[in-house]
Amino acid sequence: MITKDISQSVVKKDHVDKVAGQLPYISDVKMEDMLYGVLYRSPIAYGKVLSIEYPILPEGYHVIGAEHIPGGNFVKILIPDQPIFANEWVNYIGEPIFMLVGKELEVLYQLLDEAQVKFEEHEATYTLDDAIEKMTDVMATHEFGESLQTIEEIGKKAYQIIEEEYETGYQEHVYLEPQGMLGIYQEDEIQVQGSMQCLYYIKNALISALACDDDEVRVIQSPTGGGFGGKEDFPSMMACHVAIAAQVVKKPVMLLFDRSEDLVVTTKRHPSKIKYKTALDRDGNILSMSTEVFLDGGANTGLSPVVLQRALLNSAGVYKIPHYHAKGYVLKTNTVPNGAFRGFGAPQSFAGLESHMGHIARIAGKDPLEYKRQYLVKQGEPTITNGRFRDPIFMEDMIEDLLKTLNYKKKKEEFARFNQQSPRFKKGIGTSLFLHGCGFTGSGERDHIKATVKLLKTKDDQVLVKISNSDMGQGIFTTLSKIVAQELGVPYEEISFPYPDTKDVPDSGPTVASRTTMIVGKLLERAARRLKEKWQSGVEQEIVEDYVHEEMIPWDEKTFSGDAYPAYSWGVNIVEVEVDSFTGNVQLEKIHASFDIGKAIDERIVKGQIDGGMAQGLAYGFMEKMTSKQGRIQQRSITDYGPPTAMDIVHIESKLYDNPYAGGPYGAKGVGELTLIGGAPAVQSAIEDALAVPFYQIPITPEIIIESLEKREGEAVD
C-alpha cells in the first residue's frame, strides 16, 4: 500500500501474528537441553555477606556465582556500582547473590530454600526522606540558572514568597510481558535473546562481564510485549546472568520472571520530592522561582543521573519564568533500584510544577489555566539553559481551540452549580500544559550515541532495514518501513524489517528518549533517498548513514547551558472528573488532548501512543500506588497495584497539530513519552477544582482525598 500522505494509517506489520496470538515471545521458546535459572535474592536491605553456603546439588544442577564472572562483577551502565552477583555487600531486598541452574524449576525452587547465606546487617536507608535528612549518599547532582544571591535579593523585595513541597510516588511499568532472557552457548559466541529495548547496551554489558571480544557475543531481540523504559536498563543484568551461566554450563539457560517477581525486583519510576520557592509581587506575578529536586535512586546508580538531568531541564515546564534557579540530587536508598520509565524524570517535574503553578494561581485569585497562559514561552525565547525555542510554538492555538470546543467557561459554571446541589459527588475540570525534549539531552546523540543505520538491498531488489532499535509494540516496524517505502516509492509491505540482531545491524542507538522516529527515522529517510538515487536493479547494494549533528547553541554538560534538545513536542490536556467525596473515588468523565508532534507518521499508531500514554499518565496521578515498607515492595500483584482497566478510562478525544520539524523525517518529532506527561497534572488540577482542596502529592489516592477532606471538615468545626 502506498499512501498519499504518510500520516494515513496502514495495517501494522506485526498485526496478524499478534492478533492471532502466534508470535512466540521469549517465554514461548523451548530448546533442546535448555536449563532454567532461578536467582537467590537478598532477604535484607543492607549488609555484608559473611558466608554463602550453596545447597547440595543433584546431577545436572549448577550454581553460578560471582566466581564465574570472567570480567568485572558489575553491570556496565554508567557507574560500576551494580554487581552482577552481590557476593560482598547487598544493598536492597531482592538483589541477586547467585543463580541456580537446572532442568526442573520445581527442583530449583527447592534448592533455593536449602541455600544458606549469612549476613552482617547494617542500618539501611529506607526512604527518600531519610536520605534527604542524611544527605550522605548523593549519586548525582546538578545546579544551574540564576544565581541564588540574585534570587534572594528579589525575594527581599517581594510581596510574598510561596514555599511548597511536592511528592511523587513509585510507578511500575506493568508491561504485559514480564522480563525474560535466554543465554545460548555456541562454540564461538554467546548469544542472548530476550525482551529488550537497547541491544547495544546489553552487548556492551556482556563484553564487560565476559571480558570477551566484540564478535564473541551476539544480542537478538525477541518479540517484546511492552517496555516503557522498563526494558532499557534492567535487561542488561539478566543478560549477564544468562550469558555467564550459558558459558559455564555450555547449554542454553533461560531466566524468566513471573509477575510477582517482576513487580518486586525490577526498576521503577523514581519517587521524588520537589521543593519550590517562588517570589510573587502584590498582583501575584512571579518575580523569581527556585526549584530543588530530590530523586530516590534506589540501591544503585543505573541511569539515575540522566533521569535527574531531564527532571531538571523540564523543571520550568512550558513557561518563561523570570530569574529561575534549579538544583537537583539523586540520593541512594536501600531499596529496589529505580530506572528508566517513559518520560524519564519529566513526569515528576511536570506534576510538581503544574501543581505549584495551579496553587500560585489560586493564591493570586486567578483561574489556573489563565494564569499559566501568561507565562507560556514563545518562539525565539530562551530556554532555562539559555538555549532557544527555535521552532514555531502552537500552544496558544491549541489551548484556544480546546476551550472553544469544550465551552470551558460555561462548563465551569455548570460544574459549580452541580457541586452546590450535590452533597456527595463533585465535578471538576483541570488542565496541564507540557512539552517534551526529543532525543538525547544536549550533545548526547553526537558524543555518546553516534547512531548509524543501514539499508541493504538484495540482488532480488528486496530492501531490508538494518538498525538496532526495538519494536516493543510502539510500531516502529511499520512507521520506519513507511518512511523508507515513501522515499523509495514502493508499498511499505515490501520493506523488510527483521527483529534486530547485533551480528547483523549497526548501532543505531537505544530505543529510548522519544528518539527513534525523529533521529533514526531521519537517518533512514536520508539513507532511502540515497538508495533511490543509486538504485541498480539486480545488484546488491548497501547504504550506511551516520548521525549528523544539527547546528544549535552548543550544549555544555558541566554548566548546563546551551540547547538541551534539538526539538520539542508539545501538549495540552484537559480532564473532567467526578469525585465521590464520601469515598474519595475519582471517575474520569471526559479527556481531551491536543499534541504537536511535528507530523504523524501513522495516525493510528500515534493514537495508540496517545491512548496508552495518557492512561498511564492519568493513572500515575490518582490510581497506581506502589509502596515500600522497610525496603520491601508491598504490592505483589497487578490487582493490588491497580493500573487502570478499560472500565476506568473513558474515550480520549485527541487532536494533532501539524508543525513539521526539519530535523525529523517528514517533519516528525517524538511522541512516545510526551503523551504520558500531562496526565497526572491534569487529573490533579481537576480533582482540586472539584473539591476546592489543594494536594501536594501524587498519586492522589482515595485515602489521601478522604484524609484531606476530613482534615478540612475538622478545621471548619474548629
Place this chain on the structure above:
Amino acid sequence: MVTKTVASYHFDTLAETISKLNEEDCTIIAGGTDVMVLHKSRRGVAPKIAKPVVFIDHLRELKQTYLEDGDLHIGACCTYGEMLEHSLIPNIFKKAIREVAAPAIRNRGTLGGNICNASPAGDMLPLLYIFNAKLVLRSVNEDRIVEIHDFIQGPRRIARQQNELLVEIILPEVVNEARLIFEKIANRRADAISKVSFAGLLQVQAGKVADARFAFGAVGPTMVRSQETEKKLLSQVYPLKVEVLDEVVADFASIINPIDDQRSTAAYRKTVALKLLRYFLTSKELF
C-alpha cells in the same frame, strides 16, 4: 518434569459426589477462581493441592434457581454470569455481580464458591448477610440448614463438615418495598478486591422504620453486622432524628475495627464505611 499425580474426581451425579466426600477428605473445586490462586506455585510449577480434588461445577443439580414458598433457592454452582442472566435473581445482586472481577472470572466463579472461600472481601457476602441467607449443606446423612453468619467463622474458615457439600443458598422473601443498596469501594472498576463494601436494607412503613439491616465487608475478619443496633432503628420515625442516626453510626464506629494493608488503611476503611452508612440512612438521592 517432576510430577505427582493429583487424584481427582468428576462424578456424573451429586449423589456420587456426596458419597465420595463421605469417604475421603477432598478439596472441592467449583469455578476454581479461588482454589487455583490459593494453591498457585511459582512460575513453571503446577499448583500444589494436597488433598484429592472433587469437581462439582458440571453438576446440574447444583445449578437450579427457583422460587419455593416465596423463598429464592439458588444452586451453589450458579456462576456469576448465569445469575446475571436469570430473571429471579434480585437486581441488587446483579449490581454487585457486575462489579465482580471481569467477565472471564464471572463465567467461572460461583455463588457457593464465594461463600465457601470466606474472604473478608467476598463480593457477594454483604448482600447475603442482609438477606439472611440460609445455606443448605448436604451429606449422605442429611440436609442441614445453616445461617450464613454461623457458617462463615473467619477468613477462609467455614463450618462445613468434611462430608458435606454446600448445595443451595436460600434467600428468604424480602418485602418488595425495601430500599436496598450495595457499594463496593476498590482501587479500580474491574479486577479489583474491595477495600470496603457495604450492603444496606431499609424498609419504611407509615413513616416508621419497619426493618433495617446493614453489613460491611473488608473491615474485619468476617462481615460486620449488628442485629442489636439494627433493632434500635425499628419503629423510629423516618427521616431519622439526628440523635438516632448518630447513635447508630457511633455503634458501628465501636465495632468496625479494620486493618492497614497493601490495599488501604484502617482509617480510610472505617471513615468510608461510616460515611456510606450515614449516606444510606439519610440520602434522598437514593429513594
